[in-house]
Amino acid sequence: MRAPEPINGLRVVAPAAALDRLFWPAGAAVLRLAADDLLVIGAARGGLGDGAVILEQESGFVGWWLTPGEVREKVLPHVEWPIPDARPALAQGLVAGVPAKLWLGEDRTLLLCAAAYAHELEERLP
Numbered sequence: 001m002r003a004p005e006p007i008n009g010l011r012v013v014a015p016a017a018a019l020d021r022l023f024w025p026a027g028a029a030v031l032r033l034a035a036d037d038l039l040v041i042g043a044a045r046g047g048l049g050d051g052a053v054i055l056e057q058e059s060g061f062v063g064w065w066l067t068p069g070e071v072r073e074k075v076l077p078h079v080e081w082p083i084p085d086a087r088p089a090l091a092q093g094l095v096a097g098v099p100a101k102l103w104l105g106e107d108r109t110l111l112l113c114a115a116a117y118a119h120e121l122e123e124r125l126p
Helices: 016-020 068-078 115-124
Strands: 005-013 029-034 037-041 054-066 089-095 098-104 109-114
Touching: 029 089, 029 098, 054 068, 054 115, 068 109, 098 115, 109 115
Parallel strands: none
Antiparallel strands: 005 037, 005 054, 029 037, 054 109, 089 098, 098 109
C-alpha cells in the first residue's frame, strides 16, 4: 500500500442540534465522529449558524484516498464489521486490528487513522 497522506481538516465541536444546522461547501467530506463532533476535510469554515461552536484545525490524522476496487481488494478483507450501503457514510472500527475510519463517498473512499497508528496499519495491509 502506498504511503499515507497527511489529512488536514477542521474539527468542529458543538451540541448536535447546532452541528445539524451547519453547511459546508460542495466537495467537503464531513465526517460525523460523534453526536457533537465533526471532522471536515476540504473546507476552511462552514456556515457557523447560531450557538457555541468550537472550530480547531486538526492535523492528527493520515489517510489513503482509495477507489472502490482498492477498498474491495485491500481493505474489506481486514474488516469484521458491517459497511453501510448508503453514500456518503462514515464507518468506524478496527481495520486489520488498527482503529480506523472509512469515509465512503460516491466514487472514492478515505481510509483514515490517527497518525500514530499509520505505520502499523501500513504493515498490516497488503
